[in-house]
Amino acid sequence: MFRPRVWINIENQLRTKSHLEALREKIANGPSLQEFVNDPNPDAKVDPEEWNDYDGKLKREKGEEQRLRLPPWLKRTIPMGKNYMKIKEQLRGLNLHTVCEEARCPNIGECWGGGEHGTQTATIMLLGDTCTRGCRFCSVKTSRAPPPPDPNEPVNTAKAIASWGLDYIVLTSVDRDDLPDGGSNHFAETVREIKKRNKNILVECLVPDFRGDLDQVKNIVNCGLDVYAHNIETVEKLTPFVRDRRAQYRQSLFTLENAKKINPNLITKSSIMLGLGETDEEVETTLKELKQAGVDCVTLGQYMQPTKRHLKVVEYVTPAKYKHWETVGHEMGFLYVASGPLVRSSYKAGEFFIGSILKNRKNNAV
Secondary structure (H helix, E strand, O other), X not given: OOOOOOOOOHHHHOOOHHHHHHHHHXXXXXOOHXXXXXOOOOOOOOOHHHXXXXXXXXXXXXXOOOOOOOOHHHOOOOXXXXXXXXXXXXXHHOOOEEHHHHXXXXXXXXXXXXXXXXXXXXXXXXXXXXXXXXOXXXXXXXXXXXXXXXXXXXXXXHHHHHHHOOOEEEEEEOOOOOOOOOOHHHHHHHHHHHHHHOOOOEEEEEOOXXXXXXXXXXXXXXXXOOEEEOOOEOOHHHHHHHOOOOOOHHHXXXXXXXXXXXXXXXXXXXXXXXXXXXXXXXXXXXXXXXXXXXXXXXXXXXXXXOOOOOOOOOEOOOHHHHHHHHHHHHHHOOOEEEEOOOOOOOOHHHHHHHXXXXXXXXXXXX
C-alpha cells in the first residue's frame, strides 16, 4: 500500500548540504520504486532476494550472436482490465498515440491498467506515430516524409487529459526533422491547451534535440511546462551506433544545458539505457556530464530489444548494479534518481516525487 505522500519544502531544504541530506532521507522514507511495480512473474522460479545470485548468462561475449535469455527480474505479467481498455479506446477515438504502445514499453499494462494502486498514467506521443530518424534501439516506425501533424491534436490531447483527472502528464513526440520548427510550436500549443483547461496539471515534456536549435528549445521552455526532459540515451562512445546520426551526444547535452540557462527554475531531466555494451567508467562520466549540464533528475533502465531487427542486448544489468548507480547519482547531487531494470524515462515513481517537488514550490510561492 502507498504510504502518505511526502510534501517537501524543496526551496528551503536545498540551501545547505545538511538540508539536501534531509530531503533524501524524506524521499527514502516515502514510497520505494518497488512499490510502483508489479510483483515479478509468478512463473519465475527465483525469489527477488536471490536475484543477485542468479547464475544464468547475463552478458554476450564479443563475437557472440545468440540472444540472451530474459532474466527473472525482467519477467512480468501484462494486466489489461477495464482501466487499460478505457484508455486504449479513448486514445483511438481521438486519434492520439502513446509512446507506451509505439515503443513497446514493458510497463504498459501496469501504467494503463493502474496496477494494484489504481493510478493510471500514459505518455502521449505528439506529432504522429512516424519518426524521421532511425535509432537502432527504437521500434517507432520511420519515414523521411511523415504525414503532416494533426492540427486538432493539441485540443484533443488536452480534452483527453482533462477527462482522465490526472495531476501529472508526460508529453513526448517523434522527431520531425521535416518540419521547419521541428514541431516545437505544436508541442507548446498542446501545453497551453492543457493549462487552459486545468492550470494545476503538471506537464512534463520529453522533447527531441531540435538539432540543437535554441529557438525551438526556447519555444518549449517558455510554453508553461513544468519539467523539460530530453534523453541522452547512452554513453558518448556508443551514441553513433545506437542513435540516429543526427542525434549527437554533445548536441543533447547542449540543449539540456541551455534549457536550464533559459529558465534556471525549470526542472530538467534525462535518461540512460544500460545493457548496450557501456562500461562503468562511461556511465559515471555520462552522469557527471549530465550534472554539469544542470540536469536535476536522471533515470537509468535496462535496454530491451523491441524486435529482431533492432540491436541485441549485450548485457542484462543486475538489480544490485542499478542500486549502485542510484547511490552514485545521489552522491553527485541529483535532485532525484530512479534506477532499476524496468525504469523508463517516464515512470510513476519519478513522477510522484517530481510532482511533490513542483507542488510544494507552487505552494511556497503563494
